[in-house]
Amino acid sequence: MTVLGNAKLRSTAELEHMQEELRARHTPSAKCVRVCTGPGCAVKGSPKLYELFCEAVERTGANVEIEAKSVGCHGLCECGPIVLIQPGNIFYQKVEEPDIAEIFRETILGDRVVEKLLYENPATGQKAVTPEEITFYKVQKRIALAGNGLIEPTKITDYIAERGYIALAKVISSMAPEEVVSEVEASGLRGRGGGGFPTARKWHSCREAEGLPKYVICNGDEGDPGAFMDRSIMEGNPHSVIEGMLIGAYAIGSEQGYIYVRNEYPLAVEHLKTAISQAREMGLLGQNILGSAFSFDIRINRGGGAFVCGESTALMASLEGRPGEPRAKYIHTVESGFRGKPTNLNNVETWANIPQIINRGGEWFAGIGTEESKGTKVFSLVGKVKNTGLVEVPMGITLRRIVEEIGGGIAGGKRFKAVQTGGPSGGCIPAEHLDARVDFDELTKLGSMMGSGGMIVMDEDTCMVRVAKYFTNFLQKESCGKCTPCREGLSQMLHILERITKGEGEVGDVEELEGLAELLEGTALCALGKTAANPIMSTIRYFRDEYDAHIKEKRCPAKECRGLFRYEIDPEACTACGICLKNCPADAITGEKKVSHVINQEKCTLCGMCWEKCPFTAVLKV
């Protein structure tokens, strides 16, 4: 077992040998509890569950080998906290502290399934024992998230046992840098950070660029509200990112890498730090990696705390210790980036795909997806669907399958209205395009974009003008303010949207918005400003009637904009209970016992209190 100590690995053969030993030790009968501590489950108290399992292990211990593992996100956050039991791959959902004793007694010691903790298919009522039986997982394909849930992120041996660093070994021992670029080119991989730029092309340009040293950077800033794809990979499988960067650095000819992690992700920083120091100890980072001539190391930097810091040039400025503001990209960063040197920046998920592409071949990867978009994409599926969480799907899957099969359809029996993809500067795609395929170019054609993988599902109760206002407000606040069109233009657009949602819209406002959108797209300095009008443009394109209703009829069809709808009491449903009358702060409701109540529209301030309080849903928005 000498290899399993912390000795440096001096050759690829030693790494392979170690992997064999690790796999041999990993007997399939070994019992193991995996508690998901991904972001979704963590907020529901899974770290505490993990602790309790650990305590239980200590107390019972002795004759059974039981391991409690904290792992990255499983997706299906709606059903969290999630616990997986091996052997048997038993999937328990919504596990609470009192359940732990039962799981221990029944499943771990007694090999029996605890029925009440199983997932039940809402359509068929059937219970699922393993994840494979759940549609949410069946429709997915996991490459970037493959290791999540399988390995303990703070243990390099777990990663190595799962064929970790074998791609690195392959590259170092048998591939020329150009061959690595060719393999990535064959895979058709495009950047997962937003732009969808062909990764191999970027690597090639950086490799060809003049100037030394060259840098590779991992973009882990993930500023999109509600997104946690990259976070889950960094927290749940940090070595996959490190291995990807090692391979990229080898192909490009770089010896120094940086991982720029969003400031709000302390656990990601911690796991990455642990992973880096473990990799260093084993000779997988540092000088003469695996005994070869290739040297490379990685530093971690914490983000500047603004959305725009994720933009490539702003990120590099921030890394240099300057304010995180974008600069003109007429000379691209692959030629002159970090410290004026050739720099290759890729997103977390992009990097995490690399080891698998090398291991299984570019052709294998290119076999998944569509003509121009290969492989899989991770989305954070949120909003009005039944199942929310991280999902990884093959490119080319239809939006409908994501919403209906993975998301389980719209919650609360409502109708689907739109799905917003691409983060704050993405667009809203309506029901008539639900059969569109998830593909970089397809989404762009629809006026949205892939972005980094946000996916927000909206139901019929969502006002699309308000949606546009929400994202415009976010972008206006996050604009760095450096350039005129973004700083002033977004404020002007927000001002118009505010007027419209207040019922003060004027004929011509939509055209005004369109004009400003075009100006921003053409003249803003960075992609934040250039794409900032997407939410407005896509909602105008598909929901023009809602804009018109607000502007011309002073009516909000989704009944979300205060003042643009009325409250009325349905006399049929009203039981004259008097609750609304008591709660109305404006004394606008009249009525007596056994006489259905009426709202005096003159007095009503539209506060919505009656609507909230009525136990018989007799108060209607009209």
Place this chain on the structure above:
Amino acid sequence: MHALRDVLGEMPLHRSVKGIRKGKPVPTVTIDGCKVEVEKDATVLDAAKKAGVWIPTLCYHPAVSSDASCRLCMVELDRGDWRQLVTACNYPVRRDIVVYVSSEGAQQARHGVMELLLARAPESQELKALAERMGVKETHYPKVTESQRNCILCGLCVQVCEEIIGQAAIGYAGRGVDRTVAAPFRQPSEDCIGCGACAAICPVGTIKVRIHKDEQEVEISPFKSRAKLLICEECGAPIISMQVSEQALGKVEVNCEEFRERVRLCPKCRRSQTAGRLKAATANKENGERAVNWH
């Protein structure tokens, strides 16, 4: 919606990268049909100047590096099947290119930016004059953002202070619409030497130099930074900030004693003193004595 193409379009393609290296060293820029040759890496603005074509600019100044933040100098770059709007002041010419300054697209973009600026700083006479020269009569946008005394955030003051004066006494505070130029913590800056370079470079007259005679201080408004003034020993008129004279002493090669002697007086008093000495010297010469050598 070709924002994505915009971004990708900025990516150097391998073919063109090679073309640059092997291409002739003097690229030709065709501006509105007029051909000029410029040094490689000159900007489109340089080329336009050479061609005698006017492009309005605000945040550009030859003395400092270009940040291209005002976006007023937009021109259209021919990319074959489409045209890309680029900023003339920092777009580097690396191969033969064709640009349009007076095309409809370019004009529309510049006018749009100018209208936004006019809404931000409606009182600036300088801005109005520039707008007029561009053919923009007024803005149809309401004033929706609060700006600091008509500041258009071109950033020239920040750059001149850092790059030329070397003080970096002012910088940006706040983000987005709340961005302002300010001294650190919006307090009067200790680093400000009261040279007034920011006021001199400001294209819209936002920054002013105020002399407080009583306190013998110069104030740079709106930053509230103050510096002590050298006062003319004769007439009491303020001459220059003390720190500026100190710094100047470090930068120019002069006889210090002599320089100190000089800056004791304001230019007016110095002239009259010199005139007095000359007169005396002439008189002495007439008396056959050697003229006093003042310097």
